[in-house]
Amino acid sequence: WIVIDKAVCNLGPEVEFGTIHSVNHERKDITTSTFAGPPTFVATMNTVSGSDGSYLRGYQSSLNNQISMGIEEPDFFGEELAHSYETISWIAFYSGLCLKVYNLCQSYCPTGFSENLNECIKQLNPVLHLSPHEIQDVVEDNIQGIQVYTGEDSSFYPNYKPTDPWAAYKRGYYFTGSSYMKFPFPDRLTLAPYFTLTAWINPDSDSNYEVLFSKTNGNTIVEYSLNSGSPCLKVLLENSQSFELVSSNSIMPKTWNFVYAKAYRDPSNNFKVEVGTNLSFDSKSTGDSWFVDPKLNCDITIGSEAYQNYYKGFLYEMKIYNEKFDAATLVTSTCFEDCQAKGPSSTLLGELCSTSLSINLVSQLRILIFCLLLC
DSSP states (O other): OOOOOTTTSOOOSEEEEEEEEEEOSSOEEEEOOOOSSSOEEEEEEOOOOSSSOOEEEEEOOOOTTEEEEEEEOOOTTSSOOOOOOEEEEEEEEEOOOOEEETTEEESSOOTTEEEETTEEEEOOSSSEEEOOOSOOSEEEOTTTOOEEEESSSSOOSSSOOTTOOEEETTTEEEEESSOOEEOSSGGGOOOOSSEEEEEEEEESOSSSEEEEEEEESSSEEEEEEEETTEEEEEEEBTTSOEEEEEOSSOOOTTSOEEEEEEEEEOTTSOEEEEEEETTEEEEEEESSOOBOOOOSSOEEEESOBTTBSOOEEEEEEEEEESSOOOGGGGOOHHHHHHHHHHTTTTOOTHHHHHSOOOOOHHHHHHHHHHHHHHO
16 A cells, blocks of 8 residues: 555546556556546555565656556576566556745646745735725725726726626715626635635625625635524535535624634644634634635625625625734724724715716716615
8 A cells, every 4th residue: 555645745636546466677658548648656566476576666657548657576696586477556646836835836836926936825814905985997906916807898987787786985885685796707716724804894685595795607616694693614525525604693684794604724733723803703624635726617696695695784894814913913803893883994885975076967966866766
């Protein structure tokens, strides 16, 4: 048997096992399935049939469908030895590129990291900072200028569509229950095996299932939501198992709440998640696995998941860190109490209604109705 530490060697999606008999001192070529490139293989001798010592030797091959091996017979006695005819078990795989991120192996460096000698080195922290406070067709994050559409496309002003969130002065964006934000270039935001998401929100209620952040590719890769008011983090692990934690704490509707979620591996190499609301949090761990963002062919949305389970309420700010970040450092008890009452900008809601906005007459009327409903 052979032991390979998890994540030290990424076997990848293409793996083939086999056993071959009567391997001797001559090179033996084995035809395998056709891999994307020359396969790597690991093999072991299952028998010791020769009367003299021997060991297994592998040969390098440039072919995509071949591995080669033979039995090496030492000749330090200076005489011909009895040849071995051994049974060999092997595993062949094509892993592609292996870049280390938090001592885990994946084929690319996530957002905010740069590649250096097969290691991913962290360069940015956070990797995303959205503060949607203005009337814009496209919002750019404050770190790298990652674009996010307000609604289904890059055009809403001055004619709002049902999918467009409403820009509210110093309140962030108000999501109406049919609106969302969409990343037109989702491969610009790839999550690391360790990540933290934080947000300031003011939900309308605590009785629905509402998604704040979602990354999908037909499967749910990452989803951060409110489950009847309780923050919930769902992630798809490397072993294709979905892992979920619903907080025992709840947000408070119609007031400002600081929420966060994080995923990482603990010192025992168990995968662990935390979800927090205001000044409380819960955690949960599972066995030896980890999170890998598939990167390609994904959709990323804010305020919905696969265009359902819409969030309704204000979003003032959202940050994503590609590390295990101490989110508690972003808010203190004094700050939290002040922000709950006045909002993260310490600006009373009445300012939204008293502020003059330079928009056309139709939009002014919509904002006026919106203000009357809120104020």
